[in-house]
Every structure is written in structure tokens, then in C-alpha cells.
Amino acid sequence: MTLNLNTAYDTQLDLKEHIQQLRKAQKLSVEALSEKSGVPYGTVRKFERTGNISLRQFLMLVEALGELNQLREFLEQEKAPKTIDEVLKNA
Numbered sequence: 001m002t003l004n005l006n007t008a009y010d011t012q013l014d015l016k017e018h019i020q021q022l023r024k025a026q027k028l029s030v031e032a033l034s035e036k037s038g039v040p041y042g043t044v045r046k047f048e049r050t051g052n053i054s055l056r057q058f059l060m061l062v063e064a065l066g067e068l069n070q071l072r073e074f075l076e077q078e079k080a081p082k083t084i085d086e087v088l089k090n091a
Contacts (some may be wrong), residue, residue: 009051015058016051022065037064 023033030048034041037060039053044061047053053061062068081087 012051016047019058019061019065020048022067026065028065033061033064037061039064 023030028036030044031041033039034044037044037057039057039060043053043057047057047061059068059071062071081090
């Protein structure tokens with residue numbers, strides 16, 4: 001059994017911080033990101049405050065910031081074995 005101390009809420013906040021850092025690194029204002037992504041300004045502001053956003057709008061932000069392909073590549077990568085049984089099963 002794997003012990004995981006991260007919660008869904010922790011990950012939500014990490015994603016919020018990541019998007020905010022990308023926006024700032026690209027020198028985009030919240031308003032500019034809103035216009036570029038098509039996500040309403042108030043929604044982007046709320047997301048950066050609380051981390052709450054729909055999945056579709058989150059993906060629109062990721063796409064506008066040029067990271068959608070990286071996200072897809074991450075999802076497509078082969079899963080590494082976590083136990084010795086998984087290693088032996090795939091040998």
C-alpha cells in the first residue's frame with residue numbers, strides 16, 4: 001500500500017499556482033489571459049484566488065499558455081511499476 005499525503009485540494013492549489021506562475025512568466029495580465037483563452041475575466045480571477053474552475057476552462061487556460069501538448073504527453077506516458085509484483089508481471 002502506498003501512503004499518499006497529498007489530497008485533491010492540495011493538487012488543485014498546486015495547479016492554480018502553476019497556471020498563475022506561467023501567466024506571470026509570460027508577462028500576461030489576468031485580462032490578457034482571459035482574452036487569449038476565452039475564459040471570462042471573473043473566472044480567471046476566481047481561479048487564481050480559490051483554484052475553482054471547470055475542467056474545460058482549465059484546459060482552455062493551459063492551451064492559451066502553450067502547455068496543452070505537455071499535458072497530453074504527460075497523460076500518455078507509460079506508467080512506471082510501483083511494486084515488485086508489477087515489475088515481475090511485465091518482465
